[in-house]
Amino acid sequence: MVRILVSDAMSEEGLAPLLADPTIEVVQKKVTEVEGELDTFDALLVRSATKVTEQLLQNMPNLKIVGRAGVGVDNIDVDAATRYGVVVINAPNGNTISTAEHTFAMMASLVRRIPQAHISVKSREWNRSAFVGVELFGKHLGIIGFGRIGSEVAKRARAFGMHVHVYDPFLTKARAEKIGVDVCTLDELLAQADIITVHTPLTKETKGLLGPKNLAKTKKGVYLINCARGGIIDEQALLSFLENGHVAGVALDVFEQEPPGDHPLLSFDNVIVTPHLGASTIEAQVNVATQVAEEVLKFLQGKPVTSSINLPTLSKDVYEKIQAFYTLARKMGIVASQYMSEPVQEIAITYSGSVADLETTFITRSLLAGFLKPRVASTVNEVNAAMIAKERGIAFSEKFSANGNDYNNSITLTVYGENKTFTMKGTHIAHYGDRIVHFNGFAIDFAPEGHLLYIQHHDKPGMIGKVGNILGDHQVNIATMQVGRQEAGGKAIMMLSLDKPLDDALVEILEKIDDIDVVKRLEV
Numbered sequence: 001m002v003r004i005l006v007s008d009a010m011s012e013e014g015l016a017p018l019l020a021d022p023t024i025e026v027v028q029k030k031v032t033e034v035e036g037e038l039d040t041f042d043a044l045l046v047r048s049a050t051k052v053t054e055q056l057l058q059n060m061p062n063l064k065i066v067g068r069a070g071v072g073v074d075n076i077d078v079d080a081a082t083r084y085g086v087v088v089i090n091a092p093n094g095n096t097i098s099t100a101e102h103t104f105a106m107m108a109s110l111v112r113r114i115p116q117a118h119i120s121v122k123s124r125e126w127n128r129s130a131f132v133g134v135e136l137f138g139k140h141l142g143i144i145g146f147g148r149i150g151s152e153v154a155k156r157a158r159a160f161g162m163h164v165h166v167y168d169p170f171l172t173k174a175r176a177e178k179i180g181v182d183v184c185t186l187d188e189l190l191a192q193a194d195i196i197t198v199h200t201p202l203t204k205e206t207k208g209l210l211g212p213k214n215l216a217k218t219k220k221g222v223y224l225i226n227c228a229r230g231g232i233i234d235e236q237a238l239l240s241f242l243e244n245g246h247v248a249g250v251a252l253d254v255f256e257q258e259p260p261g262d263h264p265l266l267s268f269d270n271v272i273v274t275p276h277l278g279a280s281t282i283e284a285q286v287n288v289a290t291q292v293a294e295e296v297l298k299f300l301q302g303k304p305v306t307s308s309i310n311l312p313t314l315s316k317d318v319y320e321k322i323q324a325f326y327t328l329a330r331k332m333g334i335v336a337s338q339y340m341s342e343p344v345q346e347i348a349i350t351y352s353g354s355v356a357d358l359e360t361t362f363i364t365r366s367l368l369a370g371f372l373k374p375r376v377a378s379t380v381n382e383v384n385a386a387m388i389a390k391e392r393g394i395a396f397s398e399k400f401s402a403n404g405n406d407y408n409n410s411i412t413l414t415v416y417g418e419n420k421t422f423t424m425k426g427t428h429i430a431h432y433g434d435r436i437v438h439f440n441g442f443a444i445d446f447a448p449e450g451h452l453l454y455i456q457h458h459d460k461p462g463m464i465g466k467v468g469n470i471l472g473d474h475q476v477n478i479a480t481m482q483v484g485r486q487e488a489g490g491k492a493i494m495m496l497s498l499d500k501p502l503d504d505a506l507v508e509i510l511e512k513i514d515d516i517d518v519v520k521r522l523e524v
């Protein structure tokens with residue numbers, strides 16, 4: 001039974017695909033309520049309240065996937081998850097509209113002082129002159145971060161007759177032109193905008209982006225909005241710009257610390273706040289919970305996920321096309337790693353023929369994971385393979401060739417070790433399966449499966465008989481045997497597939513046979 005911990009409040013309707021699956025047990029409890037059984041969960045679903053720290057990941061050794069029902073993954077230690085081989089997915093667009101609408105609601109409330117007027121009337125006052133606002137129409141709106149939410153805010157702003165200026169260093173000119181916004185530098189935006197709203201992720205580049213230096217470049221009387229992440233507008237700097245009257249008003253849905261407690265910002269009349277409500281609509285919560293539930297279900301069924309933070313994204317179509325090569329590459333990695341039982345510095349992969357046109361990133365990760373598996377004690381999979389290879393000083397590269405060299409497709413792997421270089425070539429043949437067609441300089445044809453025994457010897461009469469007799473005497477049945485040689489009387493190899501693995505003693509006996517140079521067990 002697969003166990004999923006849902007540790008933050010999530011829409012039941014959205015979780016329905018998981019709740020309906022009889023092979024899955026969904027536990028809806030806080031992490032602190034299940035401390036004794038953390039090691040039993042396969043998946044963890046969170047919103048922003050649960051902090052997925054390295055410590056929590058260590059306490060959940062069985063965890064395979066973390067699903068964030070929302071966009072921001074700053075509550076998840078993605079690097080640690082990657083190291084532990086845990087996939088992190090999010091629900092990138094389920095709450096876009098809700099958050100854009102919330103931003104707009106905050107903007108209108110801010111300039112018309114609606115929260116303050118509301119409190120006043122509720123206090124039995126009727127003070128119309130105290131709440132004179134300004135129009136949005138004709139104002140210059142500066143949008144910092146023009147992704148999903150930023151661009152939805154822009155659409156609404158234009159409908160209100162505002163002039164929209166955008167700053168986003170990753171925005172392509174073509175996309176900006178298509179949407180018809182004025183793309184400018186940060187300094188230009190700061191100088192022109194009457195209202196500035198931030199919609200970037202919180203990164204080391206965006207932390208404190210609106211700090212003392214940049215706030216000083218804004219117009220006197222500017223309004224600021226943050227419905228993205230606390231800290232993009234530096235709260236300490238904001239205090240001084242509110243105190244000196246430079247900033248006319250601020251709307252905050254998010255804070256550096258949540259909840260903000262008794263933060264001095266809360267005592268300003270012209271600071272309006274909500275408790276991180278951008279995504280808090282019925283629609284958004286159903287959307288994000290449905291998105292993560294469906295993705296987690298797909299992942300647990302071995303299907304590709306499309307919204308992973310730490311894995312290459314694959315569509316179902318692409319996954320179906322690469323699946324065969326993904327498996328072949330994994331087996332090639334496992335075989336090569338065992339053959340090269342020494343430190344290696346570099347792995348070069350060449351994709352030839354039809355496979356060269358596919359999304360090979362995933363295939364390469366599969367090969368690396370196969371290669372590292374026999375060498376690494378911890379979990380290694382497509383998520384962390386590239387990172388572990390790098391940590392261990394193993395460089396890897398991909399090359400592509402349209403020509404499959406006698407095969408419709410092939411993957412050639414060259415491993416550069418401290419003392420030797422090893423090359424193998426594999427292909428996948430529909431209805432026939434995975435075949436290794438070149439091994440260590442020899443043309444051969446074997447299936448990379450099961451208990452393999454590689455023997456390198458001198459091409460002399462009787463060698464096959466000698467090996468066969470010894471294995472037979474020790475009750476080891478040979479399922480298949482392939483042979484290859486470079487030239488008559490020269491170096492030759494045998495690749496045997498056995499019904500059971502060989503023990504060390506038998507390997508030693510085979511090594512002692514005259515004219516046998518190498519004996520290697522390869523377990524796939």
Ligand SMILES: NC(=O)c1ccc[n+]([C@@H]2O[C@H](COP(=O)([O-])OP(=O)(O)OC[C@H]3O[C@@H](n4cnc5c(N)ncnc54)[C@H](O)[C@@H]3O)[C@@H](O)[C@H]2O)c1
Pocket residue numbers: 070071072073092095096099144145146147148149150167168169170171199200201202203205206227228229253254276277278279280
């Ligand atoms: N308040 C809420 O409840 C709520 C809900 C959803 C999302 N969010 C937050 O809103 C933010 C935006 O979400 P989104 O879905 O639009 O994300 P997105 O990834 O679609 O857009 C982010 C944009 O920021 C841009 N960007 C990155 N670094 C930048 C920089 N240094 N300067 C300027 N632009 C930069 C990116 O190029 C991208 O276009 C995120 O921080 C997300 O966590 C908050």
Ligand SMILES: O=C(O)CC[C@@H](O)C(=O)O
Pocket residue numbers: 047048069070071072073095276278279280
């Ligand atoms: O879970 C929430 O309500 C907040 C979500 C929001 O901050 C996000 O980044 O998607």
